[in-house]
Amino acid sequence: MKQLLTFIRKEFLHVFRDRKTLLMLFGLPIAQIVLFGFALSNEIKDSRIALVDYSKDAVTTRLIGKIESSHYFDIRRSLASGQQLDAAFKRGDIKMAVIFPQGFGDDLIHTGKATLQVIADASDPNQATTITNYLEQIVTDYNAELASNAPQPMQIVPEMQMLYNPELRGAPNFVPGVMALVLMLVCTMMTSVAIVREKELGTMEILLVSPFKPVYIIISKLAPNLLISIVNLFIILLLSDIFLDLPVKGSIVLLVSCSILFILTCLSIGLLLSISAKTQQAAMMGSLMGMMLPTMLLTGFLFPIENMPLPLQVISNLVPSRWYFIIIKRVMLKGLGFGAVWKETLILAGMCTALFAISLRNFKIRLQ
Amino acid sequence: MDTVITTDKLTKRFGSFIAANELSFEVGKGEIFGFLGANGAGKTTAMRMLCGLLAPSSGKATIAGFDVYTQTEKIKRNIGYMSQKFSLYDDLTVSENIRFYAGIYGMSRPTIREKTRVLLDELGLQNEAKTLVRELPLGWKQKLAFSVSIVHDPEIVFLDEPTGGVDPVTRRQFWDLIYAAADKGVTIFVTTHYMDEAEYCNRVSIMVDGVIAALDSPAGLKRQYGSGSMEDVFYELARKAKRTGD
Amino acid sequence: MITLDKITKTYNKGQVEAVKEVSLEVKPGELFGLIGPDGAGKTTIFRILTTLLLADKGTATVNGFDVVKDYVKIRNSVGYMPGRFSLYQDLTIEENLHFFATVFGTTIEANYDLIKDIYQQIEPFKDRRAGKLSGGMKQKLALCCALIHKPAVLFLDEPTTGVDVVSRKEFWEMLGRLKNEGITILVSTPYMDEATRCDRIALIQKGSILSVDEPEGIIRNFPVELFAVHAANTHRLLKEVRGYEGTDSCFAFGDALHVTFKGAVVADGQGKSAAGGQGEASGLLPYLRAKGLEDVRMEKITPGIEDCFINLLKN
Numbered sequence: 001m002k003q004l005l006t007f008i009r010k011e012f013l014h015v016f017r018d019r020k021t022l023l024m025l026f027g028l029p030i031a032q033i034v035l036f037g038f039a040l041s042n043e044i045k046d047s048r049i050a051l052v053d054y055s056k057d058a059v060t061t062r063l064i065g066k067i068e069s070s071h072y073f074d075i076r077r078s079l080a081s082g083q084q085l086d087a088a089f090k091r092g093d094i095k096m097a098v099i100f101p102q103g104f105g106d107d108l109i110h111t112g113k114a115t116l117q118v119i120a121d122a123s124d125p126n127q128a129t130t131i132t133n134y135l136e137q138i139v140t141d142y143n144a145e146l147a148s149n150a151p152q153p154m155q156i157v158p159e160m161q162m163l164y165n166p167e168l169r170g171a172p173n174f175v176p177g178v179m180a181l182v183l184m185l186v187c188t189m190m191t192s193v194a195i196v197r198e199k200e201l202g203t204m205e206i207l208l209v210s211p212f213k214p215v216y217i218i219i220s221k222l223a224p225n226l227l228i229s230i231v232n233l234f235i236i237l238l239l240s241d242i243f244l245d246l247p248v249k250g251s252i253v254l255l256v257s258c259s260i261l262f263i264l265t266c267l268s269i270g271l272l273l274s275i276s277a278k279t280q281q282a283a284m285m286g287s288l289m290g291m292m293l294p295t296m297l298l299t300g301f302l303f304p305i306e307n308m309p310l311p312l313q314v315i316s317n318l319v320p321s322r323w324y325f326i327i328i329k330r331v332m333l334k335g336l337g338f339g340a341v342w343k344e345t346l347i348l349a350g351m352c353t354a355l356f357a358i359s360l361r362n363f364k365i366r367l368q
Numbered sequence: 369m370d371t372v373i374t375t376d377k378l379t380k381r382f383g384s385f386i387a388a389n390e391l392s393f394e395v396g397k398g399e400i401f402g403f404l405g406a407n408g409a410g411k412t413t414a415m416r417m418l419c420g421l422l423a424p425s426s427g428k429a430t431i432a433g434f435d436v437y438t439q440t441e442k443i444k445r446n447i448g449y450m451s452q453k454f455s456l457y458d459d460l461t462v463s464e465n466i467r468f469y470a471g472i473y474g475m476s477r478p479t480i481r482e483k484t485r486v487l488l489d490e491l492g493l494q495n496e497a498k499t500l501v502r503e504l505p506l507g508w509k510q511k512l513a514f515s516v517s518i519v520h521d522p523e524i525v526f527l528d529e530p531t532g533g534v535d536p537v538t539r540r541q542f543w544d545l546i547y548a549a550a551d552k553g554v555t556i557f558v559t560t561h562y563m564d565e566a567e568y569c570n571r572v573s574i575m576v577d578g579v580i581a582a583l584d585s586p587a588g589l590k591r592q593y594g595s596g597s598m599e600d601v602f603y604e605l606a607r608k609a610k611r612t613g614d
Numbered sequence: 615m616i617t618l619d620k621i622t623k624t625y626n627k628g629q630v631e632a633v634k635e636v637s638l639e640v641k642p643g644e645l646f647g648l649i650g651p652d653g654a655g656k657t658t659i660f661r662i663l664t665t666l667l668l669a670d671k672g673t674a675t676v677n678g679f680d681v682v683k684d685y686v687k688i689r690n691s692v693g694y695m696p697g698r699f700s701l702y703q704d705l706t707i708e709e710n711l712h713f714f715a716t717v718f719g720t721t722i723e724a725n726y727d728l729i730k731d732i733y734q735q736i737e738p739f740k741d742r743r744a745g746k747l748s749g750g751m752k753q754k755l756a757l758c759c760a761l762i763h764k765p766a767v768l769f770l771d772e773p774t775t776g777v778d779v780v781s782r783k784e785f786w787e788m789l790g791r792l793k794n795e796g797i798t799i800l801v802s803t804p805y806m807d808e809a810t811r812c813d814r815i816a817l818i819q820k821g822s823i824l825s826v827d828e829p830e831g832i833i834r835n836f837p838v839e840l841f842a843v844h845a846a847n848t849h850r851l852l853k854e855v856r857g858y859e860g861t862d863s864c865f866a867f868g869d870a871l872h873v874t875f876k877g878a879v880v881a882d883g884q885g886k887s888a889a890g891g892q893g894e895a896s897g898l899l900p901y902l903r904a905k906g907l908e909d910v911r912m913e914k915i916t917p918g919i920e921d922c923f924i925n926l927l928k929n
Contacts, residue, residue, distance in 0.1 A: 405778075405779055406750075406778040406779075407748045407749040407778045407781065408749075435696070466842065490667045505653065506651070506652050506653055507651075514691065526845075529724060529776075531777065532652075532775070532804075533651060533652035533775070533804050534651050534652065534804075535650070535651035535654075535923070535927065536651075536806060536821060536923055536924050536927075537863075537865070537924055537927055538672050538919050540865050541865055543866065547849050547852075550849075551849075561776065561777075561778060561779070562805075563779060563868075564807075564867060564868040567868035567869045568848070568866060568868075586868075586869055587869065598868070599779060599807075602780075603779055603780055603783060606778065606779065606780045607780045609780070
């Protein structure tokens, strides 16, 4: 036991004496979150939108006037039919269409309520959210104006429809994405590099020749990275609460336990990489190319998985971060409990056990 | 004899640490000059200054007639360099390596072709021209690395522990190459840990703690220190060293 | 204490034969040297004996334990200093030593007597990081780390490579003292001049043992008479001696040439007859003088290990 503690202490010394790497490890998540915070607040001007007025009455004319006078939009009026709109969206000519159905003004005056149809291209969720927000604002202002002038309550209700990316993966999706990415990167890369460095130094030979148990080597290599990752996790959660206004809605305990499970999975992958890598560069490249790319592409936070070709969808099932991403979204953003994520947790636990077992079995007690 | 290396009180400081302290010596054309010293005595620093890789803190030095402060580019055109770790690319073939290094020095295609042929002949590597360097035995690699380092006919070639780890016969064959180059007028500036190799040099300098503690022909040094071998001379001088770091 | 029986090891699916049917025996308390150039197979033999590699064929034991079956027991009782061993650069001397002591389940204090002589030389710098030490000091620290658990057998793979003459000399003196403590030491080196420091040596080249004996024995078995030839200009001398038709082999050794002559009788292993080669030997000096070389002299000398190695390579 004392041997293990000494070893773990040594690993921490390595980590703390390498200031540059340490800075990078903690700077990475901070930078990502802060950068995204800025990206979110970007104003969007002159977005091309289509206005289709099937009603052409006093109310629609007034509202269109208001939309036109805001500087947010560049308005196309020539589009009349549904097919034309569809084609314009596909070409990327317009980002949003606002449709006033027939009898809009009559509905409003007689029933006190009219529905405005809004269709937005959500393939860029940021932009879609921003421009629909602008439009909603204009409609809300107009509603307030109506309320103050009219004797009976009147309200225009915009009915939003998101094209291509109905769940509007964007802001809230980013945080779970960053969490998966950063944890994956730190755990996998740091673990594999730490073990391969011992091989390069020649110290691995001594450790193998010593009575020290190989499993202890593994445990002590994993310990500092586990700790760093947990600290990183809390930094991300804290930052996203402060900067992005995304607090953890569900159980913190559940979130952290699932994260540790994911971290252990990533550590096992790092271990597996280190077995085949001969140089630190190879380990680094392996974790970057082999782990970071699939995490970014197949997790679902950049590109929706259900829009992918079937083979990619199947492969994405093998990416641990995909399941972690779902867990985080449900627990952190939707505030759901264990009942909603037990399946994903089970899959992750299975992957973790399998990967750890494989890497433990393959960890060489001799040199190759 | 023409001198090709002249240094006058050449000094390099790193902060308060004086790595090389007032080195003054001359090396003549075609001379084999052994540059010895214990680990950390300042050999590498001195050699880097002479190659134009490191600016001196003070003092003067000219290499092949060029100033180490202002004419480093010209110096680099007129010297060759080979270190223990070689400068060859493992994943290129023998002739590709030769072509690459000749190309760096701006030789024309026909010259390169001719050089490659001569060089392969001299080394007896005609049949290995298309072999990857990684597949050559260590001794051949070293010989090839040396030949490549003088492919552009430099006035001086710097050899940093060129013969580590090879068998005694190969080591001597390597020295045959050095002698042949010296006969052609190339000045050889060599560091080594093998003391018998120090005996092969025309003159030897021994650095201790950043200064040149002795400089003479091997026979002269042995006389001066009353020792039977260069090893004893070196031991006598270097064990007084106080420095401990590299 | 250490035995190898017909050990063979190949790499790259049998394409590269690193070690070919090597058999050796090292006795308890012996300081045994494995001497040969890079690529001779020294490191492979070390790794097989320290249980880091499995041999393709043959058997080996260390301290009575089989290197395959009893590898755990061997790992508990040997000290090992690999060739490219460079310690943890970012840990201090003391941290390195403490770490290795703990890994081997002991403490610095428990075996301090054994390393005291060596450790005291580096102790003034114990708070310095290993990456900032000179080659000689690193080597001393590495030896301390390999010794800290008082191993029965010590494996040192090229401990003196790249280290200057002074540190090398000190290192061999340390090994001499450790031998007196009763530790069996197997050490490898590419420096032939270090051979005489060993009780017995094996000369090895391209995976095969050329000869195993005491250094004196190997020298005694040098088959022919060896002469040292001097002249004012050694380089010219080398050319002329090679041009002399009676010359069998001629190599530069420091400021002299070591020359053997054709027709000299091959030894029977017991001492040699000097029947042949006399004419060739006596004809060399006049030949050289005729070529205009100055200060030529020649004397019969006792060969060194390097001469023996060169001679064995020839066959």
